[in-house]
Amino acid sequence: MEWFGESYDDSLDKLFSVDTNELRRQLLGIYGVGEETADAILLYAGNKPVFVIDAYTRRIMGRTGFKPPKDNYADWQKLFMDNLPADVSLFNEYHALLVRLGKETCRPRPLCEQCCLNPSAKHVGQGFPCRNLHRGK
Numbered sequence: 001m002e003w004f005g006e007s008y009d010d011s012l013d014k015l016f017s018v019d020t021n022e023l024r025r026q027l028l029g030i031y032g033v034g035e036e037t038a039d040a041i042l043l044y045a046g047n048k049p050v051f052v053i054d055a056y057t058r059r060i061m062g063r064t065g066f067k068p069p070k071d072n073y074a075d076w077q078k079l080f081m082d083n084l085p086a087d088v089s090l091f092n093e094y095h096a097l098l099v100r101l102g103k104e105t106c107r108p109r110p111l112c113e114q115c116c117l118n119p120s121a122k123h124v125g126q127g128f129p130c131r132n133l134h135r136g137k
């Protein structure tokens with residue numbers, strides 16, 4: 001907050017008028033702000049088209065067979081941003097749904113029987129790579 005006041009006069013308009021990459025760089029320079037937090041600020045407060053990566057996202061996508069070449073934040077984010085349109089509403093909802101799935105169903109011990117991504121569920125088509133194989137992992 002001190003940085004926000006000193007740098008931007010406590011003005012969100014001023015803050016979010018800054019180029020997104022530059023603002024991300026500045027946020028990452030604040031003690032305690034990591035990539036996930038910086039991107040959450042950019043997306044949820046600033047309405048910038050930046051996809052947020054968190055542990056839920058990595059777990060669910062990893063189990064369903066979608067993984068970037070390297071298991072680091074930048075590559076995970078690139079996987080989403082290269083394959084989705086840069087749409088703030090879409091990124092917002094997509095991340096929120098992954099969080100919900102990770103909290104309620106795709107837990108450390110997944111509840112695959114009740115998962116909307118399980119192809120054995122009636123409302124999902126065949127062929128999705130995530131099957132009950134992941135149980136207990």
Ligand code: SF4
Nearest residue numbers: 106110112115130134
């Ligand atoms: S089917 Fe199981 S492992 Fe796959 S996403 Fe759903 S809860 Fe997770």
